[in-house]
Amino acid sequence: MTALLTILGVLVFAIGMVISVSLHEAGHMIPAKKFGMKVTQFFFGFGRTIWSFKRGETEYGIKAIPFGGFVRIIGMLPPGKDQDPSTVRAASTGPFQSLVDNARAAEYETIDPADNGRLFYQKPWWQKLIVMASGPLVNVVIAFLLFGGLFMLYGASELQTTVKTVSKCVIPANEATPTRECDETKDKPSPARAAGILPGDRIVSFNGVQITEWEQLTPLIRANTDKPATIVVERDGKVLPPMKTNTILNQVVEKAGSEKVVNVGFLGVSPETKIVRQDLGYTVTQMGVITEATFHALLRFPEKLVGVAKAIVGGERDQNGPMSVVGAGRVAGEVASDQSITGEARFAFLISLLASVNLFLALFNFVPLLPLDGGHMVGAIWEGIKRGFAKLTGRPDPGHVDVGKLLPVAYVMASIFVVMGVLLVVADVVNPIRLNG
Structure with a gap:
């Protein structure tokens, strides 16, 4: 077949x-x-x-x-x-x-x-x-x-405000090859994991800014560099108390399809996607x-x-x-x-x-x-x-x-x-x- x-x-x-x-x-x-x-x-x-x-x-x-x-x-x-x-x-x-x-x-x-x-x-x-x-x-x-x-x-695939995955730790972009896995004894835990964010959580706000689409969240995280962040999520239909963490500076690819690496704020979450007619x-x-x-x-x-x-x-x-x-x-x-x-x-x-x-x-x-x-x-x-x-x-x-x-x-x-x-x-x-x- x-x-x-x-x-x-x-x-x-x-x-x-x-x-x-x-x-x-x-x-x-x-x-x-x-x-x-x-x-x-x-x-x-x-x-x-x-x-x-x-x-x-x-x-x-x-x-x-x-x-x-x-x-x-x-x-x-x-x-x-x-x-x-x-x-x-x-x-x-x-x-x-x-x-x-x-x-x-x-x-x-x-x-x-x-x-x-x-x-x-x-x-x-x-x-x-x-x-x-x-x-x-x-x-x-x-x-x-x-x-x-x-x-x-x-x-077309649209990014949702719901978290799909939470990174265990921070791996620089220049090391993030298919063979490079998280080493919890050496790598720092991701800020999202440290804050207690779980897959399935819906991001409600970031530093007081209401989040209605994932495209809002990415620039906010990147611009936050290594400063404190307050995140509110909804889990199982209930809005949880604000979670506090510090985003950290990390090397990431500037944008999809690009090879340019930049130092920006990193949280460690990726979104769910949904096919939506355009x-x-x-x-x-x-x-x-x-x-x-x-x-x-x-x-x-x-x-x-x-x-x-x-x-x-x-x-x-x-x-x-x-x-x-x-x-x-x-x-x-x-x-x-x-x-x-x-x-x-x-x-x-x-x-x-x-x-x-x-x-x-x-x-x-x-x-x-x-x-x-x-x-x-x-x-x-x-x-x-x-x-x-x-x-x-x-x-x-x-x-x-x-x-x-x-x-x-x-x-x-x-x-x-x-x-x-x-x-x-x-x-x-x-x-x-x-x-x-």
Whole structure:
């Protein structure tokens, strides 16, 4: 049964990714066709063609390597200065496929004279911008719909004012590894334990401040440093006399997902959580929070890859580090087979995972470097600025911006992406991230 659930979880995640990638590429193709651009191919995957069919001038199909996809739009690069303008190479929106297709040294594909005016580079800058931005924007919409449906129909975990656990003693954050346990002969007892707080107690007030939600309590405790604290709790429906203790300075992680350690007041309690349905405003707020966290994760991506490389040769794998689609699929299978949680919770996690991957794909593709969509978007915007400035100043039209001049950058970046992808896939096979340790 466990194996079947694992396979089912991986299958659900894989189907979700196929749909997400296909919709991303459709986001490029649909506006391209609307603007009269010539689109000759729409494929999921790369490499050898497994199956395809042709409708109109566009071939649709599946290729052998199921990582990503591409849309082939004719004329994404203008011809070189010494090339016949009647011929132009077809380029694709897929990051790695476009590297090969856009190489100026490659053979150019002859186009029909009737295609003049339908080439990507010949179109207005704003049309090119829309075509390239629509792909990642589709991923943003998918992420929003998935997160929104999850939060509003299932709910999100909310911290309660009821205590779930009471720490036995004080362990600094830099020592709080899974193997570090409380040593009551050496470690100080936690202030909460010393005060007599028990799991199941509801925090009523802290230093005279009425507590209605846990988010109120955390900053109060942290700001109290090592000063006296008076705490009122409700136990078994009865409000107990005030408990007095001293919070102590301790090293804790600044916030969830952060690696920064700060010295703040410490009490030694953690809250119970409850799944509560949310509204649209919560979805928007959480999307902002997740986007910010994803942005910071992208900035630290190269640094994190060093740890991934070490994990391949036997080092410890960072459980909060990056993973490939293969790793995400393994996590999906692991959660799907975890019968210690409800079926609803497992399904909710899969939806959350798919939403998070879509948001990451969107932000990654917005990076303003070729061969990503963001590189082409920057070229279109720069063309609009140059042409607009020339028109305002009465200067001659400067013409199209040739993003082909950035092909050396594209080669370097694509090589880096390939190395990063291989590292992550290998690490996810030999030393995968496991939710349950």
